[in-house]
Amino acid sequence: MKLKFTLLKLVGIIILCCGTKVHCQSPAGYDLWLPYKKVEDLQLLEQYKQATRSIYFQKNSQILKVAQAELKKGLSSMLNQTPNFTASSLTSNSIIIAKKSALEQDIVKMVKADYDQIGPEGFLIKAIQLKDKKVLVLTAKEDIGILYGVFRLLRLMQSHKTLNSINLVDTPKIALRLLNHWDNLDRTVERGYAGFSLWNWQKLPEYIDQRYIDYARANASIGINAVSLTNVNANALILTPMYLEKVEALANVFRPYGIKVYLTARFSAPIEIGGLNTADPLNVEVQQWWENKANEIYSRIPDFGGFLVKANSEGQPGPQNYGRNHVDGANMMARALQPFNGNVIWRAFVYSEYDDTDRAKQAYDEFIPYDGKFLNNVLVQTKNGAIDFQPREPFHPMFGAMPKTPLIIEFQITQEYLGFSTHLVFLPKLFEEVLNSDTYRKGEGSTVAKVVDGSLDEKKITGMAGVANIGTDLNWTGHPFAQANWYGFGRLAWDPYLSSETIAEEWLQATYSNNPKFVEPAKKMMITSREAVVNYMNPLGLHHIFDTGHHYGPGPWVNELSRPEWNPTYYHQADENGIGFDRTFSGSKATEQYAEPLRLQFNDPNTCPEEYLLWFHHLPWDYTLKNDRTLWEGIALKYQEGVDQVAFMSNTWDNLKTYISKEQYEEVRMLLEIQLKEAKWWRDACLLYFQTYSKKELPEGVEKPTQTLEYFKSLKFPFAPGIRPKWD
Template structure:
């Protein structure tokens, strides 16, 4: 008998562990059971039947999502509650498929949304309560279904619903820097999820799960391959694989795009030139576009990295970016395709400030690009740093669509081992005021087209997704994928709102968990700035892999690849003078912005060393010397990570063991590496300041030579 009891206890233990184990694969679509009995009863009473209107693949996906979400959250099998003729009913379908009596109840709703928008409305008809989720398209309905389920996941009331919402940005894409051998440039969550070898015949279920996650936050496009492109992606053997992915993604409202290698006509086309004005090149790209669209009628178009970091482009033939972009735009225009032409360009032959180089290559050509071309601009003028002032091209091209490029993967922010909530960074950039049309001309208004009435708008995010079971390596970093999607839909959302949504959907609605962890998330970005690049320092990461500090690196072949180029530390001080006494990069901003950046009395100290070279004994606004203030910022960053660990350690009762331990271990790595950053940087800069560390800053336990000797051949993402 005792043996049977022990066996039963063991089985129960295994069973419970199986139930509560959570590997993070379900992302923010956990659909946790609603423990609040009163709220659950309200939800069950409001939705007693499901009535799909229409029978497309997309509507069927919406039905399955509702069945899954409602069944899991409410503890009732909703697969049996379809097309019933009694009780309160949830109707979902596009405008064209709704009955006239339902449309009459909706009034002018459809005038309030665009093609991808949705409406969620409650009303009473013939003594029965209805909730209708609708849109002008089936994809709009799907977006509305995910919003409705989000309301339930976050425990919001659903009586008297009257919601209309539309994406404010048209093109909302993930850029996958995935190579054809499944390595991922700047990828820190395993290998590429695209299994090119087994495509097109083997369709990994992960592909539809990927599409589903993107649709849940409104992402409507994916660029499958690296911006440092391989021309083979444009060959028939790969295009049939791309077609297979496009077929999976289409019902979720997601278009596929490809990065086009500019020299493809030579490499796979047998031509002797890729000159964008050569007739044979123009014809080759036209035929290639026709070939792709014959396979994939809704193919989105091309992303192009040209004449940047060794990539071929029109300048190889003494042409300019307009020539290259317009040639490709002409090829895809008959098919309603677009070209996203990256503005990330700088040359080793240009001795001027790297931060200035993109502006003169694009801004003088405003109005000359075809109307299906977007110029894709990184959020800052250098390269996805922990903090950068907004790129001066935002607001500077009123006749040309400017597409934001954010980096969701953390190339310069500690990889996936550092837990950083990037929507705080994204929000900071989107709210920055360009002053191009006076006060209030914020970056978000340029991106969504409202500043200059632009029809074509876009936002891209460099993906942090890999084949790790939890998609992003670090469960915490799923919030950055989620947050990018939400901001691409609505660039005016706050990071606070996004953090709150993500936490409630991913973990729990318990306020004892939500409040401290949300505060931790919202502070996490500033922590990394403090322990890596405080007071406007930038690009002082180690070379190549960009992992860890390397402010001493000075031996690379191109000056602008060396950290010493950016911090310019010497016996006189530290910082890059970009004012009129230096490179005068500030002249590329509107006068009101330039005035603030130029003036030491007006500039935010967060940007101080980005724009000014200052003596070590320069007095900060709090009275500290620059040296003391910088050292204390490094220490503050370390202390903030320690505080994050203390917060997370208290959250164990609210989180399953698997995800709790995933984040716990990574936070401990982050703490160790934050101290590494602090010690290595302060030891290096102290050589020039000749000043002691201020009170309150922990003393390094290793030497500068030790930190310089560290090598990382195993660092991922190279």
């Protein structure tokens, strides 16, 4: 039996069991934040049983049937009893779950004030006194709101919250909450560190893997309502009938969970799969080809979301190949999708080998002149920072400069530049930092979050995208704590004003334990983790000093790549005079892209926040920091602090082992051991290299390297995961 279960785990087969007495255990971590652990607190258990003793559930659609099944699953597991669903008079029930049209008028009157605040995807959970009994009402304007409300109700119960006086109104603040998969048709995943792609194109459309359903369920539980299935470095084959049939099958799986499918569109598809000799967006035949393709897709997938496009970036074809611009390309595709209410998401990640200006400036310079020229169904997707998903970047200046254009913020959930899935890094802390940043476009309080949710400029279409960290690993994300980054992205896409502390606590309670003696130390460890990785990789504004190709480990010495901006030496510019990239008025003038007072603040090293100091300034090694340390000492001590922070995380985890299973403890313990070793590698390699320019001794408190610089330079990793595949 043990061998049999082991084999089942190896192939990732999940047995779904019905009933209340038989419980089949999924492989460790497979259930994500939805394990629905049994409530052990007897007083709370009795309260929940009383509150759920009789349930009326309106279930006249696919989405509502899914919602009822989820409620049954959650309550059965947490309360160890089968829920009693009834079709009798609503007033005889202790829980009523229905849209307004199915509620009795007495209940409608009692919830009306709260109900009116609900948006199309929102919900209301309210405890009311109806005559002589307490009733819990869960209602929404649309079916999807009921599903989201069910997941929230179950999460509250997982977190051991009382339901007696609940009055919760919640509605998403961002309309499009999009998960971007960088998955290739050969099932490799670019910058993916959790195995191969979920999508088994060879077996689709006939074979529907249970993981597809569980994936959709997990996304719906955190409010994600759209997925882009394929890599932004697109393959035109995904738009052929053979693959569209497979995409249709996935769309059918996702639809009951309120999830729309998007596809990445290769701009040269009319040539590659359409038989045309051009992809010029102003060519009538090309325009007709895209209109025909839209008709073909929507005939299969009526709720298809639209196209995500990477154009004229890193070798991808685009309108500039034909002397046209981004507006020409995006609007051409948008017109094809307009009859179906589809969107074009046009990525702003562009930098050119023919442009020798600061790479950090190029997207802003290229897109700002087009503000207000895109059609209404075009969204411009902009990375959170101006370079490339670094451990820390100042917010992208485009967020403070395009009031007439809907901007989607793009975060990277997968840890391309943050240690892959072997490092514990709680990314909602990074996301929160960017969203809370003030652009000052309309004065103080003009935060990135207000740009993204549309409230700053009253934009009707809004979005947030995250590059997925999901693969075929049994726990989906490689590192158990990387699940918190998927979870946290969904929660912030729903509400960009949530705190990372709140998200960490929610996830820990749902995934591991409600015991405060576990939750509080573990939460502190998670909140520390992002700053730790900044310190041991890129302190004080250093950036993009990763080894080439795979971005695994340090490579500040790399300087022989064919394009200057691919070399780490381009970014840190270390020499005997100092270190850092001068983006001030006397340098690349990138500070000019920010509004006042940020412009002047960033331009002066005395007022520039020290976390961005070397992003904006090239400073002498003996420059004095705010703590009276020299810059060299500050850099060295930050690297050491990062190592010490990982050691703190490891010690914290050791002290928590009595609150979790041995398997849960050991998995994270081993990964933290790897992280500590690699944090020391980063510290030693970078300090030895920069020391060749500073000519200064390491300050007291910094551990001495045990290897030479030559040793670190000699390390090669030809099979590091996530390496970008070679494209023909």
